[in-house]
Amino acid sequence: MPDALETMKTLIEEINKHNYAYYTLDQPSLTDAEYDALYDKLVQLEAETGTVLPYSPTQRVGGELLKGFEPHRHLARLWSLDKAQNHDDLMAWHTRAQKLVNDYNTQHPDDPLPPLSFVVELKFDGLTLNLTYDRGELVQAATRGNGVVGEGILANVKTIRSVPLRIPYTDGIIEVQGEGIMNLSVLVAYNATAAEPLKNARNAAAGALRNLNPKVTAERKLNAYFYNIGYADSLQFQNHQEMVEFLRDNQFKISPFVKFVDSIDAVEEELEKLVAMRNTLDFLIDGLVVKITDMRTREVLGYTDKFPRWAVAYKFEAEEAVTTLLDVSWNVGRTGKVTPLARVEAVDIGGVTVQNCTLNNMDDIERKNLKFGLGSLVYIRRSNDVIPEILGKVTEEADGSEIVPPAVCPSCGHDLEKKGPHLFCTNKVGCRPQLVGRIAHFASRDAMDIETFSEKTAEQLYDSLDVRDPSDLYYLTFDDLIKLERFGTKKAENLIAAFEKSKQPDLASFLYALGIPNTGKTTTKELAEHYRSLEKLMQAEPEELITLPDIGGIVAESIVGFFRDPAMQRSIERLLAAGIQPVSEEAPAIVDESSPFFGKTVVLTGTLTIMGRDEAAKKLEKLGAKVTGSVSKKTDIVIAGENAGSKLTKAQELGIRIIDNEEELQQLLGDV
Template sequence: MQDDFERIAALRKELEEANKQYYELDQPRITDGEYDALMRELLALEAKHPDSVAPDSPTQRVGGAVAKEYTKVRHLEPLLSLDNAFDAGDLREFDRRVRQVFAEVEYVVELKIDGLTVALTYVDGLMVRGATRGDGSVGEEITANVKTVGSIPLRLNKPVAKLSVRGEGYMPKASFARLNQEREEEGLSTFANPRNAAAGSLRQLNSRITAERKLDYFAYQLLSANELGLNNQIDVLNYLKEQGFVVNPEYKVFHDIEEVIKYCEEMAGERHRFPYDIDGLVIKVNDFDLQQELGFTAKSPRWAISYKFPAEQVETVVEDIILRVGRTGVLTPTAVLQAVPVAGSTVSRATLHNLDNIREKDIRIGDHVLIHKAGDVIPEVIRVLPEKRSGEERFFEMPELCPECQSPVLREEGEAAYRCQSISCPAQQREGIIHFVSRDAMAIDGLGPAVIQQLLDADLIKDAADLYALSFEDLVPLERMGQKSAENLLKAIADSKERGLAPLIFALGIRHTGVKAGKILAQTFGSMEKLQGAGLEELLAIPDIGPGMAESLVQFFGMESTERFLAKLQEAGVKMTADISARPQIFAGKSIVVTGSLERWERREIETLIEERGGKAASSVSKKTAFVVAGEKAGSKLVKAQDLGIAVLTEEEFELMLKDES
């Protein structure tokens, strides 16, 4: 038994160090698979010895606690809101008021993350409470949910008697896009923007759901900082980093308001380059003595102001509303728009999600509408401009029959979605095959939607497993297929047989089961046969596998059609086991950035090569970047790497590293 406790201590230490390397230092030293294996071992040991579970154990991040209700929490100090500035004139007026008191002043400018304020309390170095802002004086306790956010430390690096931290909980754009896609496929209502998604996730009664949403956190404020000998905002940011918090690195110091104004204007044009939403900048007087002298109004501090970016909303016309039938049978209405530029790209379509959304916004065919990109990612209709109606606009009605197969369309009770009721619907089959061959699934290059449609129309395939029976003679007659294209496609299909278990699980299109879940399941079970035989309790015991996913897996693998489909894949020689031979971890602990147009690899392929070898494929260059792989037309990331003196490799040089790894 003593060995168990020693192992528990060792596992906690190793996982805590892994979290530090990942969140604080941006230099992961172990792979996701290795991390998950350590976490599973610790969960098993703590289940065996429940008295050993500590409040700061890494296992407390996985979620699962269900709260009966929210407890009200009174904040030690009110969480005041900031006054807003909307243009240069507002900023100059703010500066004028400050300089009436102080002739010389230093401003710290930080990004205004579009999330929600989360207040954290630490006692003797341990995180004991997380709370929402609420009305500024009283918030709601969300401690169990906050613990699931990996960038929030459960234990401080240097324990102090009490510490109260303020920061922003947010949902990264990638998490937001994935969450909305999953909800749309499930027939659930989607979130309007990452801020709403983050707020909804942190206020879940079941913290396991919060854990699945992949939220993040930036710390930016410390109460009673002067008691710790901290004299200004820069000192606070540095202290927070020392204590294990993630601080947004994009802050700058200015001595002149005109420099601040110039920076605000620059950042308004660069706001889309970040992997999270920002809606402005926060300008603060750096020195705490000056802050105290300037004081507060009833609602906000006089020493800080929020500069709000102009809203990026564009007017266009809804030319039509069409329906797409997804692989789960959900009919999703999509607005066909007059093409307009929005947030860096041309938009001609926008999902309308469901009929309820269309009715709520009163969207009609022919309407003039305002659109934007939710989370700078998803084109969305904000509202209609009814004053521009001519009377020729038409209401959209959901059909009684599926537009693809003429089968009945029904709306199940409690769902926003309308679904085609036929499991033989060609649209569902087509979408399922498109998903099966996609990059993160079986990655069959050259097999796009048009080719798949031709194969279905020619009755050459009925499902994705039939792809492995295609011959050269089948492919050559297809439109735009030629001899070379047919040979390349057959090679890509053959190569996909070796993709392995994790991509195959994702390729099956099981409800709620994404790329990461595929990796977790592959690492846990090792073979499709063992996964097929897993029961509900066995699945629920796996970290990151929630009730919805577990039930979907059991239901999917319990169907005769699934068994027949997998048998066809096995007969075709598709690999149904996970790789047991580990790659040499030549990039362990290294953060690597890939930029520019690549010739040898697709972006996802080179990122996989990096991750398989223990590295992290990062999206931005920082001092912690090990090296940059630069292709043609590499832009600002290459310039930043050169400015920082970071090594820049060509694709050829990177390939040589892979050849030398043994």
């Protein structure tokens, strides 16, 4: 047995070396027959010994069916990137970064940051992967998720032959980030023999990696490119070049286009070259990424709430095509709004097959000259990752059939009501898509965050267990769920546990979950911070609500009408009776009521370089200010940093007090 084990280790090392040469370097080092002989020998030894090492290449074929994906918390957050879509956007990003560096160097003359230098990389259009290696072995692979928690998809990722199962670096734990893709040539070959051809490479990769059958993933012959070390417990880099070399030395597949330059002008030259060659690549990209290379500079520049300040995604311009408008269907959303969806003759735009396009309402249809457009040629546009939209007809003539809006709800047959340009089904208690949508929204991540819940779950509970209201969820039992199709013991237990876990949401999330018409996350957060009590908010009058920033008459009436609706009152009563306890944060302690900010409504705009907008907002709230996101007549003060835009212009037009000097702001904030 010991001799056989050593032989297996030697074979694995040899096979992995050849896999690396073939799948990562694209440089085959032996014939297929020679490779097969090594592989067959390993399979034989594994069968004889009953031992399969975790990093064995035989693990790449896909194993047993998975029961589901477990949530995985990343060791370091995966950040989104701010976007630049033209020269001005790119230069604005560069100007902000340069100012932050200059300010730092002024304050630290003995230890300045180096001149800015940059790397330009491809922005792959696939599924983000976050791989965890512990002492050299691949122990976890996860999707991006919300950046903090993703889904563990280790079994599927192991089927990607360009992903190393073991790496030379064995000194600690690291997280390596990259993108799982399907090469376009592989997609063509797959579709040539597939019973159900795949529509596009991005969905093919994402669908395979999130498939509960790893064998399906293996059949897609996916690829992966890697570009970042997100976490390392005992590893540091001075610059991005060192990181790329580390990835290469540890057998990760690196993008064939990683360009290091020393000026923003050189960045633009590289962008032009890469944009020009975009359609020659054997994989999809949806943009390019520009990063500052020096790691200490990245640390100093830091992050906003959403993005690193040291990187930006240069997104491609929208792509357009001409196709035929075939049909328009009408769909009902959770608020009862009935919206049109256009079906067009399938057309390829940038490697993505487009068949459905958005239309807003009949006014939108008429404005785009589409009222008599069925069967006509139309222009469509796909911009970045946005659902394609119809721009208008190719001809001016009424040369097609008429698009007729529905007279009754296409789902339940109830009468429709026109509010402004939109149609609404007013059957709030008997319209299936409204009720399913409400339940799915209630359980969503930004609302009650009920884990493992999906719209398909909402549909199944509606159809099989008569779940008609979000409050019904908390009265379901294990015995109810176990009877459902595709619900085993584990799934039923997990969902019951998820319901229980969700019972203490913060008040803002609970209000958002309720789906109050005309309110979103910003408004419900504002309501939660002002009232800090569900009971007080439910008793509020319109005259009281409109005194709050960003809440006008229509929104105030929507809020009051929602809480006066007997059906909504019953739903909330049942939720509270089931043990839901919305938690409100305590109001920030007021430091000084004589502060010029006390009782004032303040808007922050632009870039604050000394303390950052988040820090400034917290200090303002401690001084009794109400910090909001938009400028209106109710705004008292606008604090404008670098590159302030339309909010500053509107403040000037309204004659609102503007503070555009950070030193003045610091003096007014005092010692908060």
